[in-house]
Amino acid sequence: MDTEDHKALREAVSALGKRHGRGSDPTQLWSEAGKLGYLGVNLPEEYGGGGGGISELSLVLEELGAAGCPLLMMVVSPAICGTVIARFGTDAQKQTWLPALADGSRLMAFGITEPDAGSNSHRITTTARRDQDTGDWILTGRKVFISGVDIADATLIVGRTEDARTGRLKPCLFIVPRDTPGFGRRLIDMELNAAEKQFELTLDDVRLPADALVGDEDAGLLQLFAGLNPERIMTAAFAIGMGRYALARAVEYARDRQVWKTPIGAHQAIAHPLAQAHIELELARLMMQKAAHLYDAGDDTGAGEAANMAKYAAGEACVKAVDQAVHTLGGNGLTREYGLAQLITAARVARIAPVSREMILNYVSHQTLGLPKSY
DSSP states (O other), rough: OOHHHHHHHHHHHHHHHHHHHHTOOHHHEEEEEEEETOOTSOOGGGSSSSSOOOOHHHHHHHHHHHHTTTTTHHIIIIIIIHHHHHHHHOHHHHHHHHHHHHHHSSSSEEEEEOTTTTTTTGGGOOOOEEEEOOOOOEEEEEEEEEEETOOOSEEEEEEEETTTTTTTEEEEEEETTTOHHHHHEOOOOOOOOOSOOOEEEEEEEEOOOGGGGEEEETTTTHHHHHHHHHHHHHHHHHHHHHHHHHHHHHHHHHHOOBBSSBBBBSSSSHHHHHHHHHHHHHHHHHHHHHHHHHTTTTOOOHHHHHHHHHHHHHHHHHHHHHHHHHHHGGGGSSSSTTHHHHHHHHHHHHHHHSSHHHHHHHIIIIIIIIIOOOO
């Protein structure tokens, strides 16, 4: 349940969201949210953040979503990249990036997905090798479906380096500034009405200084999952906010729309599915809060299970809420005026990204239930 501080933060962010509303300029909203301290609530105070955790940041994104103006880059910039740098970055990397990520003056994208790897991070082929003469890193590879690269100052790229002892490849994270030579991007034409664009990236012998590496070269998956758990929690927040927005529009319509003697919301065929949607969103929110609490308490293993479950539950609840909202409005649900039709596509994002519901079911089958793997 929300603390008093959380309730106050919800009210303040909700008021900001309502001032901007659906269809507002996300750049302006990002800037204002940053100045008010909402983008950096999870980052350390000594670097300009709020000193809170993913609990607070997910709350901010949920409330902006419920007001109709979610900021997708919150999932990426402060949640993934800010968290990884705060936990594993050098002092110089923290000084360079965290204050700017916290106040919104700089953005960072995150590049993990590859055309041929999909959900299998062990198949990532973007490689990083050392130049023995200079100590530089040289990155080669491709990434796909990377959000906001055009507006981000840098992208945190997941590459793989060769373990000198075993010869096996292990994941490592690198900060790649947007205009680095050899770092190319191509816009992907998406059937998705979103402010943030999706890109395919190419890294063609991208040369980076030694200090572009974030964290320990040998930490591998530990550092990677430090960013992926917040990503799942924040995706849940994104979905819950969107579902709440759609549900609120439907409830408002059902209260006012009168065809026979009473508003259509009096009919159980309309009312009950909306009540079910509300229940499922609230249940998903509880799991999201549990996941955020575990993560903020330092329980990475417990948070991994809860974050996956929260993301699954929120994605399902969001899709159902949006579908029911559109049905409630009938033909009006497909008009631009009411703004729900575009959510039909957007809601599916929470089912697909950053990990599909099928892979979450695999995770729960193996990790929670102890069933054998099929792959």
